[in-house]
Amino acid sequence: MEYVKRLKEIIQEKQRVRTLAHRKSVFLFLINNRENERKFNSGNKDYQFIFQLDVAESVTVDGPLVLGVYNGVFGKMNLDLDYDSFQKQSFLDDALSNQLAIYLTQELLYRPLDDKWYLENMVVTMTDYLVKQTSLDLANNGELKMGITPFQMQKIKHHITENIDHQISTSDLASLVKLSVHHFIRMFKRTTGETPQQFTKRLRMQRAKELLLYSEDNIIQVGMGVGCDNASHFTQLFKSSYGITPLKFRKAHRQMTLAAS
Template structure:
């Protein structure tokens, strides 16, 4: 039997599952997300050999499928599960893991890099070491909702840009710390807000860089704040999450360009930081209730 150091290490960024020859049916490869990865699989009955993930892994069974009987081995301990649709498993990075799935089905895999996880953790709690606890066959509605939101964002080709996924990832890490760690983190109760000067700096940065795919870290760095604290303080100050504010700015800019310029819709798409026509149309319809073409025609 191989020693722990000899076991294969599986990297989510390589887009393959250790037991499946097929590539995922959906992947976040083109998302530009920092520290979080998403794959969706339709898989046959299969057995995965003992391996160690390089990322913290969340597996979510298909929402509309059927219960699937499975067997899991974590550091030598065997756990049997009759996984219901939408239930999750959580496998921290670096532990010995293998599985046997007795039936075909579908599942999503979310991977969080340990570096991203530790960054968010150390920004939000005051501990030097965090021990994560594996779980199998857990019903967790928040994780389920985040998985569905990430999947929908990939299918829609990221209509709000990369920040939407990164914001969800930050919230997901905080949730995992609360629910699946030996520590019960005491998050700050600080109800502070950003000053008007700080808000204006962020607003100006967004307006000056709106044609770019702005990352959450870009906005936070304007104020030299961590992503976690920036998200919390920005929402407390404006009532909007950073990705919601960014989307609203893009729509406002797009409406102005549609009304006062002769730029094509494709040119406007690029001018507001989005990379394809369909994503722009989808986001515009969500906020305005009509397509860019119809909006321009009604002026």
Template sequence: MDGKRQQQPRHVGDIAIIPAGTAHRCSWDTPVQFVVLAMEPTLLQQVGQDWVNPDQIELTPRFATGPDALIQSIIYTLKAEAEIGGIGSHLLMDSLKTTLAIHLLRHYCTTKPNLSNNSGSLSQAKLRQVTDYINEQLHQDLKLSEMAAIAQLSPYHFLRLFKQSTTLTPHQYTLQLRIERAKSLLQHSELSIAQIAIRLGFSDQSHFTRCFRRALGMTPKQWQGRSQ
């Protein structure tokens, strides 16, 4: 890679970093499975423009000599979400991509970014605008960029300030709101579980059931039976 050669054993979780435009090739002598995650350089530039001159944003090449727990977790989550899809995909994947870009800039950028650790939060007015928008669009596949535009912030700053304001990421906040709305409909409406799933924007009843069980430890039907 990049004119250098290295022979190495591969272990589960080992991560290689291959910057855009870097010449590389590899070969192996045993059956192997691995995941390749390609990122547009413009994403790094958009996220890092506040701390590094976009022309100086470049990743440092790294052979797969060790693990990176955060990158591994993000890759697995992105892979699972791409396979499952459904409501929330855009918001969750936007959040994961932004988190990955920040991590790469912080740990693998050739120019050390001046990342600000200043505390802060969204103003009450902007927070209300965003949460009102989420409430009104629960049936839609919300996007991080849309929320950030309402707050007039970059996706990174919005993600950081929203979490400091609510203790939740936009994806977690939206999912929590959907679950709370679902509990109310299960208890006080005549809608079927499938109808509730559609009304709250889940892709189907099974997707709704998975999210509900993950949040509350029981299925919607089980919760409905206990609340009656």
């Protein structure tokens, strides 16, 4: 956490974010938009926890950075925190990020407001991690050479999304872009930094998160909806991706939504 100089503001209203921003600012947001919730639609209240930190001059920040979680999905927003500006960032969405987000939100909701030192440590820890993930992704993208074209990647992603509840083989994906399996795997890894199997698994688990948050399907149904034949296999895959079981993930987010209402 050596890059953090100080925590400037705690729990800022989003209208004030732009006036506080400068090149070395990092904003952390945790936002739940209840209009997207099917079950909890009795009110229109949003809640957002927004924090600003300054970073040391020695750290390269292409900023200001606005990073965080919107409806359980990790990504970036513009300085106005317009929901329409939200862009998913898969490289932020891993086991540690999810654990930190759930833990931080629970602390915000249930810990006394006068206990700021602990809250500040949690904010700094999560922001530090997300900034490092962002920096690592930028570095990796700079090193990777294009192997699969953007059009081909869009075609592959569309195919996976449309068939996410079925088994998808690497040979199926290779045939979409008219490459041999061996050449496809090599080019795909060069382009994305992931194998086709890793990429497909990540899209499956992202879809599983959406189903857990916004549907009433049980765990078995969610698993089948992303191509897992049994609940045990689905639970194992989800936990390996996010560090928490599907059931605990759903319960945690629903408890936070109810507590904020």
